[in-house]
Amino acid sequence: MAKFICFMIIVILAPLLFEGGYIMNVLVFAGINTMLAIALNLLLGYAGQISLGHAGFFGIGAYLSGIMTTVFNLNPWFVISAASVATGLFAFLLGFPVLKLKGHYLAMATLGLGIIIYIIFNETIDYTGGPSGLSGIPQLSVGSFVFDSDIRNYYLVWGVTVVIMLLALNLSESRVGRALRAIHDSEIAARVVGINTRLLKVQIFAVSAMISSVAGSLYAHSVTFISPASFGFNFSVELLTMVVIGGLGSIYGSFLGALLLTLLPEFLRGANDYDIVIYGALLMLMLMFMPGGLARGIPELLNRFKNSLKGSGNA
Amino acid sequence: MQFDQLLQFFLSGVATGAIYALIGIGFSIIYNSTGIINFAQGEFVMLGGLLALSFTELLKLPLWAAIPCAIAVSTLVGALFERLAIRPLRRPTPINLVIITIGGSILIRGISMLIWGKDTHALPPFSGEEPVIIGGATVMPQHIWIVGITLLLISINKFYFFHTISGKAMRACAYNRRAAGLVGIDVRRMVLFSFIISSAFGSVAGIIVAPLTMTAYDVGVMLGLKGFCAAIIGGMSSGMATVAGGLLLGILESMGAGLISSGYKDAISFIILLLILFFRPQGLFGKSESERV
Amino acid sequence: MLEVSGITQVFSGVTALDNVSFSVSKNAVTGIIGPNGAGKTTLFNIITGIYSQTSGKVFMEKRDISGFPPEKLAKLGLVRTFQNIELFGSMTAIENVMLGMHVRSAGGIAACSLKMPWISREERRVSEEALYWLDFTGISDIGSVTAGNLPFGKGRVLEIARAIASRPRIILMDEPAAGLNSQETILLAGLILKIRDLGITVILVEHDMELVMDICDRIIVLNLGTKLAEGSPRDIQENPEVITAYLGDDRE
Ligand SMILES: Nc1ncnc2c1ncn2[C@@H]1O[C@H](COP(=O)(O)OP(=O)(O)OP(=O)(O)O)[C@@H](O)[C@H]1O
Ligand SMILES: [Mg+2]
Numbered sequence: 071m072a073k074f075i076c077f078m079i080i081v082i083l084a085p086l087l088f089e090g091g092y093i094m095n096v097l098v099f100a101g102i103n104t105m106l107a108i109a110l111n112l113l114l115g116y117a118g119q120i121s122l123g124h125a126g127f128f129g130i131g132a133y134l135s136g137i138m139t140t141v142f143n144l145n146p147w148f149v150i151s152a153a154s155v156a157t158g159l160f161a162f163l164l165g166f167p168v169l170k171l172k173g174h175y176l177a178m179a180t181l182g183l184g185i186i187i188y189i190i191f192n193e194t195i196d197y198t199g200g201p202s203g204l205s206g207i208p209q210l211s212v213g214s215f216v217f218d219s220d221i222r223n224y225y226l227v228w229g230v231t232v233v234i235m236l237l238a239l240n241l242s243e244s245r246v247g248r249a250l251r252a253i254h255d256s257e258i259a260a261r262v263v264g265i266n267t268r269l270l271k272v273q274i275f276a277v278s279a280m281i282s283s284v285a286g287s288l289y290a291h292s293v294t295f296i297s298p299a300s301f302g303f304n305f306s307v308e309l310l311t312m313v314v315i316g317g318l319g320s321i322y323g324s325f326l327g328a329l330l331l332t333l334l335p336e337f338l339r340g341a342n343d344y345d346i347v348i349y350g351a352l353l354m355l356m357l358m359f360m361p362g363g364l365a366r367g368i369p370e371l372l373n374r375f376k377n378s379l380k381g382s383g384n385a
Numbered sequence: 386m387q388f389d390q391l392l393q394f395f396l397s398g399v400a401t402g403a404i405y406a407l408i409g410i411g412f413s414i415i416y417n418s419t420g421i422i423n424f425a426q427g428e429f430v431m432l433g434g435l436l437a438l439s440f441t442e443l444l445k446l447p448l449w450a451a452i453p454c455a456i457a458v459s460t461l462v463g464a465l466f467e468r469l470a471i472r473p474l475r476r477p478t479p480i481n482l483v484i485i486t487i488g489g490s491i492l493i494r495g496i497s498m499l500i501w502g503k504d505t506h507a508l509p510p511f512s513g514e515e516p517v518i519i520g521g522a523t524v525m526p527q528h529i530w531i532v533g534i535t536l537l538l539i540s541i542n543k544f545y546f547f548h549t550i551s552g553k554a555m556r557a558c559a560y561n562r563r564a565a566g567l568v569g570i571d572v573r574r575m576v577l578f579s580f581i582i583s584s585a586f587g588s589v590a591g592i593i594v595a596p597l598t599m600t601a602y603d604v605g606v607m608l609g610l611k612g613f614c615a616a617i618i619g620g621m622s623s624g625m626a627t628v629a630g631g632l633l634l635g636i637l638e639s640m641g642a643g644l645i646s647s648g649y650k651d652a653i654s655f656i657i658l659l660l661i662l663f664f665r666p667q668g669l670f671g672k673s674e675s676e677r678v
Numbered sequence: 679m680l681e682v683s684g685i686t687q688v689f690s691g692v693t694a695l696d697n698v699s700f701s702v703s704k705n706a707v708t709g710i711i712g713p714n715g716a717g718k719t720t721l722f723n724i725i726t727g728i729y730s731q732t733s734g735k736v737f738m739e740k741r742d743i744s745g746f747p748p749e750k751l752a753k754l755g756l757v758r759t760f761q762n763i764e765l766f767g768s769m770t771a772i773e774n775v776m777l778g779m780h781v782r783s784a785g786g787i788a789a790c791s792l793k794m795p796w797i798s799r800e801e802r803r804v805s806e807e808a809l810y811w812l813d814f815t816g817i818s819d820i821g822s823v824t825a826g827n828l829p830f831g832k833g834r835v836l837e838i839a840r841a842i843a844s845r846p847r848i849i850l851m852d853e854p855a856a857g858l859n860s861q862e863t864i865l866l867a868g869l870i871l872k873i874r875d876l877g878i879t880v881i882l883v884e885h886d887m888e889l890v891m892d893i894c895d896r897i898i899v900l901n902l903g904t905k906l907a908e909g910s911p912r913d914i915q916e917n918p919e920v921i922t923a924y925l926g927d928d929r930e
Contacts, residue, residue, distance in 0.1 A: 120480055122487075167663040173479030174422035178613060179662045182655040185610070189655075193648040237791040244790035244797060245776075245783055245804070252766050252777050259764035262726065264752030264781035264844065273787055303606060307487060314484055347499065350492030354470055357485050361476065 073322070074236065081228050085221055093336075094220035098292055100332040101227035102285045107312040107324035108238050109281035114310075115319035116242060117274050118254030119169060120177045122306050123184025127279040129191055129301030130157045131286025136207045136296055137197050146210055150287040154280045161279030165272035184306050191298040203297030210291045223292040230288060234281055238321050250274060251319070304346075311353045317363025326364045389521035394643045395636055396519065400528040400597070402635020403535035406628040407590040408612025410542065411583030413623040416616070417559035418579040421482050425466060425490035426587055427609020431602060432459040432493070433588025434595035435501050438508050448511065456588045462493065463584025467577050490605070498602040508595035531593045538589060539628060542582075546623070555579065587612075607651065611638075614658040620668020630669070679704040679879045680725070680756075680848055685734035687720055687903075694720045696903045697734070702848075702896075707870060707880040709890040711914075712900035713923070718883040719761055721900070722850050726758050727751050738848070753781050755847035759837045759854060761883075767826030771817065771836050774825050775808040778843030808843060815839040815869060831862045838869065848879045855886045867893050891915065899923075 088094060110124050134153035138144045164183070171179050191198050198204055210217045210226065217226050241247055252260040253267050260267050290296050308331065316327025335345045360367035408430055415423045436458050440451035470489050474481060511530045516523040546552040557565040558575045566572045590608070591600065598604075611634060616622075618630030634654055642650040661669065681701040687694045695717045702708045710718050723729040725736055727748045735744045738756060746754075757778075766774050783804050785797050812818045817835050820828060825836060834854055841849050854870075855863045863886060870893055874880050884890050890897065891911045899906040899914060901923045907914060914920055 114480070118480065120483055122483075167659075171662055171666065174416075174483060175662055175666060177424075177483045178422065178610075178617070179659055181610070182614075182658045182662075186652050186655045186659075189649065189652045193646075193652075240793040241787065241791045244793070245780065245785055245801065246787055246790045248769070248773060248777055249780060251769060255766040255768050256764045258728065258748075259760070259766060260777075261728075261748040262752060262758055262764075263777050263840065264749050264757075265777075266749045277787060307491060310484065310487065344495070344499070346491055347495030350488050350490070350495050353488030354485055354492065357481055357488065358470075358473060358475075361481070 074239065077235075077322070077325075078232055081232060085224055091220075094224050096332060096336055098220060098223045098227050100329050101224070101231045102289050102292075103309075103312060103328035103332050104231050104325045105234050105285040105288075106282055106309050107316060107328040108234060108321055109278040109285070110309050111313045111316075111318065111321065111324045112238060112241070112250070112274055112281075113278045114313055115317070115324075116247060116250040116254065117271055119271055119275070120173075120180065120310075121275070121278070122177050122181035122303070122310065123187070124180075124278070124282055124309050125301045125303070125305035126184040126187035127157055127161060127282035128286040128289070128305070129187060129296075129298070130160070131283030132290040132296050132301065133191060133198055133204070133286075134283070135287035135290045136204045139208055139291075140204065140206055141197065146208060146287075146291060150284060153287055154283045157283035158276040158280035162272055162276035165275040166268075169268070169271040169275060181303065181306070184303060188298055188302050191301060198298070201298060203295055205295040207290050207294045207296065209294060210288075217292070227288050227292065230284065234284075235321060235325070242319075242321055246270075254319075308349060311349050313363075315352060315356050315363055317365030317367070320363060320365035323363045323365030330364070390643070391640075392520055393522040394639045396522050396524050396528065398636035398639030399632060400531045400635070401594075401639060402615075402632035403532050403628075404590050404594045404608070404631070405611045405615040405634050406631025407535055407538060407586050408608060409615030409619065409627045409631050410539070410623050411586040411590075412613050412616040413619070413621045413627055414583045414586070415579045416621050417623060418555055419471075419576050420479075421471070421486065422613070423580070423583070424483060424486040424609070425493060426583065426612060427605030427607070428490050428493040428497075429459050429463055429584040429587030429605075430591035430594075430608045430612075431497060431600065431605035432462060433591030434508060434600035434604070435497060435506065435591075435602070436588070437592045437595065438506050438600070439501075441508070448509065452592055455592055456585055459588035459591075460581050460585045463580045463587075464577060466493075466584075467580035471576070471580070472573065490609075494602055494605060501602055503602065505599045505601040506595075507599045508592070510596040511593075525597065527593075527596050531597070534589065534593050535628075538586065539625075542586075543624065545582075551575075551578065610658075611654050614654045614661075617658060617661050617666075618669050620670055622668070626668060626670050633669075679739060680881070681737040681740075682721070682725065683735045683737065685721065685724055685736070686732045687717070687724060687729065688732045694903050695724070695731075698900070698903070698905050699734075700898050700905060700908060702879060702881055704879055705874065705877060706895040707874050707882060707893050709894035709897040709911075710881065710883045710900060711885070711887075711890055711897060712906070715902075716900040717903045718900055719852055722758060722852050722883065726756065726850060752844060752846075755845075756850070757841040757844055757846040757848075758850035759834075759841055759852060761852040761856065763830075763833045763837055765825040765828075765833055765837060765840075767824070769825055770822050771825055771828065771832075771839075772805065772808050772812065772821040774836055774840050775811050775843045776804050778811070778840035779804050779807060781844050811839045811843040814872070815842075816865065830857050831859070834858060834862075835866070835869070838873075842873055842876070842878065846878060848881065849873065850881045850883075852883045853885060854882070855884055855889050863889060 085094060106128055110121060113119050113121055131153050135149050138149040139146050168179050192201050217223050249265045249270060252265060253271060257267050312327035312331045313324055315330060317323030338344060408426060411426050412422065415421055433455055436455035437451050440446045440454045441448055466489050470485050474485060510527045512526045516525055546556055554570045555575050555578060557570055558572055562572055615631035615634050616627050618633060619627030638650055638653050641653040679702050683699045685695050685698045712718055724731045727746050730745055735742055737743065738754065743751060766777060783800050785800060789797055812821050815835050815838060817832055817839065820832055828836060855866055858866060867889055870880055894911055897911055897914045898908045899920050906923055907917045907920050
């Protein structure tokens with residue numbers, strides 16, 4: 071809990087450090103990416119079920135919000151919740167056949183699913199605007215207070231992120247979290263102790279999709295323009311990279327991974343084209359040399375460092 | 386609907402299907418000897434095409450010389466990939482293998498983008514562009530090359546697996562790794578071999594398809610997935626079942642694009658992929674097996 | 679308590695079990711013995727819903743439970759251990775036992791995410807009781823050790839602790855003494871009797887004849903997929919067919 075309060079204070083105070091400006095805009099994305107990384111981590115890091123199609127759920131949230139508020143003029147807040155429920159339901163139904171698959175096959179199926187969703191975004195031009203995108207999505211507002219600046223969006227997005235993070239932390243430390251890790255370790259043993267693994271996997275898949283959908287809606291409302299390119303296979307891989315770099319099965323790790331991968335391209339401006347190379351290299355190096363991710367790797371390194379200091383002190 | 390037109394779709398479907406089959410066989414060879422689905426398989430297809438291009442354009446090699454060089458280089462990349470990424474992996478769980486091969490795949494793709502840029506490139510056709518007429522449908526000579534080379538490679542593949550010592554050893558690994566190790570087969574070498582063979586297959590596919598469809602640093606994703614789809618339809622066999630899977634996919638796609646909508650063409654293969662995975666994960670032609678506890 | 683009737687299992691042409699029937703009485707220890715490949719594990723896999731049999735039925739207290747999935751059987755009070763230990767390797771021993779109590783605790787995704795007050799209370803109860811089961815099985819010293827790092831013998835006992843933490847009515851143990859030293863085997867025998875005294879029906883597959891003869895009330899002999907004999911330990915020891923098929927080899 072102390073950890074979480076520290077985290078919250080950092081989130082609240084961070085804008086004071088940066089006096090607004092461009093970095094605030096980047097931090098809004100970092101918040102959205104954190105939600106997505108947590109969503110994927112619940113599925114991949116805890117339940118051990120891979121998804122290479124999460125950008126699709128993110129996109130469904132974004133497009134439902136975009137279309138329902140521009141074409142059908144519905145209340146954005148209502149749409150965000152309805153979209154999340156709809157995406158969750160969609161994932162729930164799809165989850166039964168999809169999560170029957172394991173390992174590589176599951177990866178391929180979710181990848182295929184993500185690509186089908188991406189193709190639909192591109193082809194249903196009447197609604198989505200196709201490859202050229204959908205613009206004019208309204209900004210969110212409460213009464214006359216409009217979330218129209220980066221700093222306002224920052225607090226909106228991070229407010230939701232913090233809540234999702236708290237819920238995810240609670241879940242991961244509960245009996246459900248334990249059951250999810252049990253599925254990861256041995257599905258057959260999990261069933262024998264009475265965990266309905268099939269249902270639980272599908273449920274967590276749906277929850278994960280719901281969170282992704284909320285992230286998508288917030289994304290759509292804060293950037294006001296969306297196009298399919300943001301929701302393709304590459305973004306699914308980027309999410310995977312965030313989760314792996316942060317640490318599989320660590321909620322704070324997802325935050326670290328998302329933050330790092332969102333800020334990285336900004337530091338590498340000018341070397342823009344290199345980011346895909348860097349993602350690839352990071353993903354591989356991380357898995358080979360720090361399989362626990364930053365969340366476990368950094369404390370471990372610090373420990374080793376301390377020990378070696380002690381060792382040289384004694385010598 | 387004209388018969389000619391159907392025939393046309395059919396014939397071009399056969400050519401693309403042959404490509405998918407070649408890529409798919411690359412997937413199954415690795416899968417059978419290691420249990421890995423190599424998500425980087427498509428990148429070797431891309432490498433084949435782009436390397437052949439560079440050898441002809443930069444080094445001014447004639448096509449017949451450029452092609453073996455391109456295959457050799459991509460095969461080398463495949464071997465390096467196995468040695469540097471797959472073999473050192475400490476905990477080779479399926480998830481870690483998926484992640485590492487995806488990492489490899491985007492790394493190769495990214496480096497290729499730095500080398501060749503984001504433009505699409507075309508490789509010259511192997512023997513002119515004078516179309517051949519077959520029963521009212523026009524066929525490019527390149528189509529014939531594709532089908533011919535695929536048939537040749539598949540026969541060589543079959544010969545290798547059934548009539549050479551190392552091919553038989555590899556089949557033994559596929560059947561039971563532990564037992565193969567016990568009878569003195571160097572399993573790790575066989576794994577390396579399987580990466581070599583399948584990157585060679587992938588690069589050949591990339592080279593023969595490049596004159597037809599153009600190539601770019603990012604073609605590997607789609608082609609790789611279609612190849613995987615072919616292999617899945619074939620039940621991950623490295624033989625005729627996967628060829629049949631590739632042809633089926635190529636033809637359905639070509640018909641679908643012609644008769645329904647070209648925008649959804651790619652969706653067709655993925656829907657087939659999902660349906661097969663959901664309902665017949667053992668492939669269209671295989672029998673199911675129960676898992677042991 | 680448990681009745682198996684006419685179970686046949688065919689694996690792609692190989693008949694692993696051929697029309698096997700028997701029943702197990704309440705509150706007793708029943709041993710199932712037989713040479714390697716006799717079909718003992720297969721039988722367990724069928725009873726616990728991991729395989730679906732080619733034909734035949736399984737009843738628990740007269741209720742037809744054939745084809746029920748393992749998780750449903752666990753809720754009905756039928757649990758098992760595995761021949762090749764199946765622990766949750768990345769979790770501590772106590773977490774393993776807490777998972778054993780999964781069926782006896784409540785709380786879904788929503789309640790757990792919101793950390794309702796009763797969830798915390800429930801969690802406290804579960805962790806306290808888990809300590810009790812570790813103590814009951816004599817491994818309270820390893821509570822915070824990661825299960826994957828446990829020595830073999832402790833792992834076997836932990837698996838039993840996890841199984842009984844669900845307070846089952848029937849427990850099936852597949853070769854619990856395999857790989858244990860003689861000291862550990864003696865402790866195991868005591869533990870099994872203690873479990874029976876809790877009112878739990880024990881079904882035991884085991885190759886260690888001394889253990890089986892010592893603690894079983896009744897024994898069923900399988901050979902090549904068929905039931906060869908059934909009776910008290912003494913009947914079985916004296917049965918000539920069993921001696922030739924099984925004990926004969928064993929005494930060499
Ligand atoms: N999933 C399966 N597929 C095919 N055959 C199987 C399967 N499971 C078991 N068998 C076969 O069924 C027969 C019985 O095996 P089982 O494991 O039940 O024997 P067991 O009595 O437990 O032997 P052991 O004492 O060695 O554990 C064996 O011939 C085995 O090969
Ligand atoms: Mg057995």
